[in-house]
Amino acid sequence: EIVLTQSPGTLSLSPGERATLSCRASQTVSSNYLAWYQQKPGQAPRLLIYGASNRATGIPDRFSGSGSGTDFTLTISRLEPEDFAVYYCQQYGSSPRFSFGPGTKVDLK
Amino acid sequence: QVQLQESGPGLVKPSQTLSLTCTVSGGSISSGGYYWSWIRQHPGKGLEWIGYIYYSGSSYSNPSLKSRVTISVDTSKNQFSLKLSSVTAADTAVYYCARESYGDYAYFDYWGQGTLVTVSS
Numbered sequence: 001e002i003v004l005t006q007s008p009g010t011l012s013l014s015p016g017e018r019a020t021l022s023c024r025a026s027q028t029v030s031s032n033y034l035a036w037y038q039q040k041p042g043q044a045p046r047l048l049i050y051g052a053s054n055r056a057t058g059i060p061d062r063f064s065g066s067g068s069g070t071d072f073t074l075t076i077s078r079l080e081p082e083d084f085a086v087y088y089c090q091q092y093g094s095s096p097r098f099s100f101g102p103g104t105k106v107d108l109k
Numbered sequence: 110q111v112q113l114q115e116s117g118p119g120l121v122k123p124s125q126t127l128s129l130t131c132t133v134s135g136g137s138i139s140s141g142g143y144y145w146s147w148i149r150q151h152p153g154k155g156l157e158w159i160g161y162i163y164y165s166g167s168s169y170s171n172p173s174l175k176s177r178v179t180i181s182v183d184t185s186k187n188q189f190s191l192k193l194s195s196v197t198a199a200d201t202a203v204y205y206c207a208r209e210s211y212g213d214y215a216y217f218d219y220w221g222q223g224t225l226v227t228v229s230s
Contacts, residue, residue, distance in 0.1 A: 035216040044205055044220035045156065051214045088156060092215035096171040098146075098158035 002027050002094050004101035006087075012109040019076040021104045023089030028069050033092040036065055036074045039103075040085045048087075049074060076106075084108055111136040113206045113221035121200075121228050127193040131206030131221060132186070138164045139184045144209040146217065147180065147191045149202040157202075161209055162189050196228045 003026040013019055023034070031052040037045035047056040049065035052072055062077045076083055089101040117129035131145070138145060147159040160170030162180045170178040179192040193200060203225050207217040 032213055033215050035214075037217075044207075044223050045217070046220075047216055047218050050210075050216040050218075054214070056216075056218065090156075090216065092211075096158060096173065097161075097169065098215075100156040100158070102155045 001096065002029060002091055002099060004089055004091055004099060006089060006101040006104045008104060009102075010105045010107060012107055013079055014109045015079050015081055017079050019074075019079055019083070019106055021074040021076075021087050021106075023067075023072040023074070023101050025070045025072075025091060027094070029072075029091045029093060031068050034065075034067070034072050035090045035092075037088045037090065038083075038085045039088065045088060079106070111208060111219045113208065113219055115204060115206050115221045115224040117224060117226070119225060119227060121196055121226060122230050123197055123228055124195055127191070127196050127200060127204075127226055127228070129191045129204055129206075129224065129226070130188050131190070132188050133208075134187070136208075137184075138182060138187050138189065140164075144211055145182070145189045146207050146209045148205045148207055148217070150205070150223070151199075151202045159191065159193075159204075198228050200226070201228045202226060 005024045007022045034052045036049040039045040053065045086103045086105045088103045112134045114132045121127045144161040146161040162168040168180045177194045182189040203223040205223045206221045208219040
């Protein structure tokens, strides 16, 4: 089973700052099968990035994804007020087919 | 625009069976090309994939839950359903249905709003 670890657990930043979120896998993950989601309180997760670096439909270009192998990164170039949320990485592949990281909370400094 | 909506009891007694239905609108389950999944989130915690079903009826579940999970599809109603048997307090969670896009990539692009199911006597 591939385990995803996200760091930091919480990132305290101000609007306009750059956010760098890390997702590390316990085994190699195909870049095609790494995705990122944003979740706000009381809402379902929203797909941001798929295939490690492809923005989903309607996602602003301040969101970008990168990485390969076991290390992946989600970058928010300039935080907007609506970006304060929890971010999850997700991998597809080995059993149990899909797994998610524990999340990184981006909150207001 | 595809929309998914979960429905079912918000309270289930321990040892009983949790039953939820997801109604899909804006797209047909029968058209194929997607898997239809259930995902849950324990209060204040992360996300756990439960299982999926294809329009043909083929399904697969998370091995950690497999013996208790049944996922079915009703293409005439454009719905798919989850049954989780022998529930305990540990099954208290928000349950989401979602559309899985697979192929060159694999991700969940549409989600229901989620429904909280509490297991309590």
